[in-house]
Amino acid sequence: xxxxxxxxxxxxxxxxxxxxxxxxxxxxxxxxxxxxxxxxxxxxxxxxxxxxxxxxxxxxxxxxxxxxxxxxxxxxxxxxxxxxxxxxxxxxxxxxxxxxxxxxxxxxxxxxxxxxxxxxxxxxxxxxxxxxxxxxxxxxxxxxxxxxxxxxxxxxxxxxxxxxxxxxxxxxxxxxxxxxxxxxxxxxxxxxxxxxxxxxxxxxxxxxxxxxxxxxxxxxxxxxxxxxxxxxxxxxxxxxxxxxxxxxxxxxxxxxxxxxxxxxxxxxxxxxxxxxxxx
Numbered sequence: 715x716x717x718x719x720x721x722x723x724x725x726x727x728x729x730x731x732x733x734x735x736x737x738x739x740x741x742x743x744x745x746x747x748x749x750x751x752x753x754x755x756x757x758x759x760x761x762x763x764x765x766x767x768x769x770x771x772x773x774x775x776x777x778x779x780x781x782x783x784x785x786x787x788x789x790x791x792x793x794x795x796x797x798x799x800x801x802x803x804x805x806x807x808x809x810x811x812x813x814x815x816x817x818x819x820x821x822x823x824x825x826x827x828x829x830x831x832x833x834x835x836x837x838x839x840x841x842x843x844x845x846x847x848x849x850x851x852x853x854x855x856x857x858x859x860x861x862x863x864x865x866x867x868x869x870x871x872x873x874x875x876x877x878x879x880x881x882x883x884x885x886x887x888x889x890x891x892x893x894x895x896x897x898x899x900x901x902x903x904x905x906x907x908x909x910x911x912x913x914x915x916x917x918x919x920x921x922x923x924x925x926x927x928x929x930x931x932x933x934x935x936x937x938x939x940x941x942x943x944x945x946x947x948x949x950x951x952x953x954x955x956x957x958x959x960x961x962x963x964x965x966x967x968x969x970x971x972x973x974x975x976x977x978x979x980x981x982x983x984x985x986x987x988x989x990x991x992x993x
Contacts, residue, residue, distance in 0.1 A: 720908075721799050721830060722746075724815035725823070725877060726838035727870035729848035731888040735838055736815045738896045741917050744909040745810030747803070754798050756818050758791055759825055792829045799830075809916060811908070817866075820873040827882070834906055835883035836899070838891075839975055842871055842968050843946040843983065846959060858958040867962060875967035878975070887975060947986055956991050960984050 724739065726732045740748040803809045819826065826833060849863045850856060860867065877883050884902040891899055900910050951959070962968055963980040972978045 716800075718810060719800070719803055720811050721833040722811055722813050722908075723819055723826060723833055723835045723883075724813060724838060725820050725835055725874075725883065726815075726817055726840070727820060727845060727866045727874060728817045729845050729852060729866075730817075730838050730840040731891070732815050732817060732838055735836075735886070735888075735891060735896075735899070736813055738891075738899070739813045739836075739903075741914055742896065742900060742910055742912075743811055743813070743903065744911040744914055745808060745916060746813055746914055747806050747809045747811070747916050748813035748815070749802065751816040752798075752814060753816050753818070755795065755816065755822050755826065758795055758798075759822055788829075795829050806916060817870075820870060820877065823873065823877050823880075834908070835877075836902075837874065837877045837883040837885055838888060839874060839878065839885065839971065840888035841946060841976060842867075842962070842971055843959060843987070845871075846962060847946065847949060847951075850955070858952075858955045860958055860961075868965070871965070871971065872967040875970045878971070946983070947990075949990060950992050951987065951990050953991050956987055959987055 722739065722743075724732055724736055736748055740746050799812050799814070802812050820837075823835075826835070846863075846867055849867060850858050853859075854862050878885060884899070884906060886899045886902070904910055963972075963984055969980050972980055972983060
């Protein structure tokens with residue numbers, strides 16, 4: 715890819731506020747374009763992890779794997795991923811930055827670093843209990859159906875914590891982004907060498923608004939506010955919801971995120987949640 719052109723990965727788990735941050739990046743980064751979640755990297759890398767599958771038999775697939783080797787396969791994956799993002803930039807004259815925000819990219823941080831070492835990353839963190847409450851509301855009709863969203867509330871938060879620990883991504887808390895209207899994020903992007911502008915000249919070329927993905931409430935208003943925050947400290951919850959949330963707080967990644975980024979021990983948070991149980 716041309717040295718002047720870049721890919722910026724906005725990495726998060728679902729319900730972290732990534733749609734509003736994605737839109738902000740597209741509006742404020744000169745030469746930036748974006749699109750709905752592409753899901754390209756998860757699909758591309760699934761081929762590698764499932765290399766042992768073949769419709770003509772497991773033995774034939776393993777033979778092919780032995781003959782070609784994983785490094786050869788990885789080389790072709792790299793070419794494919796790089797070509798995909800290059801084509802997205804080629805589609806809009808003057809485009810220099812593609813903002814990619816597929817949530818599950820958090821699971822492929824190491825592969826992104828290996829395949830696209832010059833890519834920029836922003837890790838978006840939101841209070842994990844707000845993420846859980848929002849996930850149950852959005853995906854589970856308000857019920858604490860952990861099985862339905864466990865990949866994000868378990869492995870997803872684990873992956874976010876790992877990226878924060880690595881220090882290789884620009885860190886932004888959703889709550890800070892809302893409070894200062896993206897100022898801290900823009901300062902971090904400036905330090906990374908990106909040009910910030912009042913209104914990106916290519917902003918109207920984005921197809922984000924036509925997507926059926928992302929937060930439809932935000933798309934309808936285009937407003938940056940905390941209206942959709944569940945505010946764990948005041949939300950009334952059922953006793954079952956309390957038990958599920960308390961279970962999540964026992965995970966090491968939750969403790970790390972809460973103590974490191976929110977200065978809040980999980981035990982204190984659990985007591986707050988207990989007071990919010992409907993009686």
